[in-house]
Amino acid sequence: MKNRLLIWLSLLALLVLVGVQYIFVTETYRTKQQQFDTKFGTLVREGLNAFNEYDVHYGLDSVMFLLDNLALEYLFAARDTGSSPPAVEFHKILRNYREPEIFLREYVSIAGEESAFTYYLQINELYLMDMGSEQKVYSDSMLVSIAPEGALLAGTYEQIRNFFRISYDVYVSFNNRSKMILKEMWMILSLAILTLLFVFVIFYLTLRNMLLQARLSEMKTDFINNMTHELKTPLSTISVASSALGEKTIIRQKDKVEELSGLIKRQNKHLSELIDRILDIHIWEKDEVRIRLTENQTEKWIRQLVNAFQLEQGKSTPSIDLELSLKMTTHLFDEVHMSTVINNLLSNAVKYGNTPCRIKVELTDDDTHLLITVSDNGPGIAREEQKHIFEKFYRGGESKKRVIKGLGLGLYYVKQIVEAHRGSISLRSTPGKGTTFNIQIPI
Secondary structure, eight states, rough: HHHHHHHHHHHHHHHHHHHHHHHHHHHHHHHHHHHHHHHHHHHEEEEEHHHHTTOOOHHHHHHHHHHHHHHHHHSSSSSTSSSSHHHHHHHHHHHHHHHHHHHHHHHHHHSSSSEEEEEEEEEEEEEEETTEEEEEEOGGGGGSOOOOOOOOEEEEEEESSSEEEEEEEEEEEEETTTHHHHHHHHHHHHHHHHHHHHHHHHHHHHHHHHHHHHHHHHHHHHHHHHHHHHHHHHHHHHHHHHHHHHHHHHHHHHHHHHHHHEEEEEEEHHHHHHHHHHHHHHHHHHTOOOOOOEEEEEEHHHHHHHHHHHHHHHHOOOOOEEEEEEOOOEEEOOOOHHHHHHHHHHHHHHHOOOOOOEEEEEEEEEEEEEEEEEOOOSOOOOOOHTTTTSTTTOOHHHHHTTTTTOOOOOOHHHHHHHHHHTTTEEEEEEEEOEEEEEEEEEO
């Protein structure tokens, strides 16, 4: 419950951080946008003012003369009912007057700034005049081209001629305005992204570690429960047998005494093996054990090992098919620990194998490795369990379903021994078709 609360609080903090970063970046962008508009707005106004300081503008005079004639035509000449309104015609003529735009582009480029902008002209007022009287002919702004949002005002101008008076605004809109602003913000954006990535990675690693710790805690709890059960079983048997040996009726029965003595001996040995196994795992964790490599008669070793294992099984002796194809008579390995490896694999094959239990053990070698394969005819291991099968304290679904006793340490111990030999172990299993363990030990 506590871990879950911490996870939710961490997630909330992460979302708050994302929100703060978003606000920070957007506010910074807005500030940069205002700075951009101020900087370039001033620049284009200065550019048009410089253009208007020329003494003579023959081009402008020509345009105004043309507009004066157009105004006169609207005032006195009969025009078709389908002709365009005066504001539209005036706008077309003014828009074709390119000298201010050309000058402004050159002015901005000389200032060392980006000159990729679009030039807009927007009429504010238009009056047709005759003998001192004025007639307002422009009132509908939809008749002219309107500058887009964010366009910078370069200047407002008014022209008065014989037959018209006009007021208009000049705008410029930078095509890559956002790109230019973001380019200035690259350091801020990079730091914001790196900060978020760093926090996300820390959050992910923390969450993963918390889940891993929770899983390890659950596995340790299972281990303690299993260990308690495993230790209590032989202790209870020893206790019952010892109590029985104290009864006078039992003491007189020689066969019964031998049976109970043998039972105590076996359970004591089992208890000792359990304790040794736990101690071995503790030692492996501290990395205090070093394997002792010796030259061993491999064929003799494996035959004695298999025979001893079959004898220990008593009436439930499994069928073990031993196949040997060895080029070398001796191999270098730790006989004690490798015997534990084989015994563990054989024990698991018996525990989980079908009835009758059939096991196949193969030993081969080449110039570089000793290869050991142990196969059984059991129910197999589910694919999702195979990646956990060598983990400490892990017990698969089959062991729980069959209520098979164990500490979940056997295969973990096997893997540690094999890797101590600089070898590797893998498994191949198909549900319903048994399991095969493959061990490779460098020669």
